[in-house]
């Protein structure tokens with residue numbers, strides 16, 4: 001039998017501090033997603049480069065997860081991120097993870113595992129929009145000794161595991177989901193992945209294990225932006241037909257427009273009581289919202305300005321966005 005739920009876990013998901021209700025609409029998701037893109041563009045300019053296409057492609061998916069899909073409690077973490085407290089281990093009682101930005105753990109509450117950690121700035125920006133991270137939460141972004149890393153790790157806000165070596169987090173999430181089922185917990189485990197991770201053998205081994213153990217409390221959202229670091233997925237090494245392959249591995253697969261929040265949210269409706277993992281393939285546009293980036297295709301993975309003129313073009317794009325032109 002599951003343990004009695006603690007009082008805090010019985011509360012509905014926390015209403016973010018920005019006036020968006022837990023049952024947010026597609027319009028609210030769109031507002032948040034655009035704000036996330038703007039902030040990532042701003043930091044890309046401040047840092048003279050960054051993972052910008054990931055914000056373009058995944059902003060609606062991540063915002064929909066936080067605002068419409070996951071059952072999370074209020075953040076338990078400081079608004080100003082803690083500095084790095086050393087490598088975790090039995091001799092380091094000060095080590096922590098960034099999962100407390102996603103609320104407390106409780107039998108009925110969901111857990112979130114963030115896998116492609118080079119998307120970290122997208123997640124931090126979203127946490128700011130949701131009031132889970134303070135407005136100055138990015139002040140130490142990418143600085144030595146900070147947990148607000150360019151490539152996130154388990155101590156980074158919103159992160160629970162270290163997953164910089166891509167394709168590993170799903171295996172960890174599968175173990176968490178199995179343990180939760182054995183404990184009789186009703187909360188689900190959600191994993192956010194990139195499509196490049198489906199070029200990794202470990203991902204398929206993880207799906208085989210999920211099918212074998214009949215894991216029905218784990219859902220995966222894939223940002224299928226058709227890009228990876230060497231260019232277009234189709235050119236480097238195709239993963240298609242992804243939906244059929246995942247179905248053959250026993251998953252319940254939905255393929256949706258990854259900028260359509262209603263479709264993203266509907267795919268998760270009622271999920272959590274069956275015996276198959278859920279996969280939502282979010283087909284996305286890596287230049288969504290920042291048209292200027294199309295000039296760089298097919299190399300969109302990391303934006304490093306190649307000239308002052310190019311940098312100014314991105315500055316102008318940000319300024320006109322802020323002005324609302």
Ligand SMILES: Cc1ncc(C[n+]2csc(CCOP(=O)(O)OP(=O)(O)O)c2C)c(N)n1
Pocket residue numbers: 054116118164165166167194195196197200225227228229300301
């Ligand atoms: C196991 C492993 N292999 C290679 C890398 C190097 N790497 C970092 S990001 C990346 C691209 C992954 O594809 P995806 O996340 O789909 O790219 P994006 O959409 O962000 O351009 C690769 C291969 C890594 N981090 N881990």
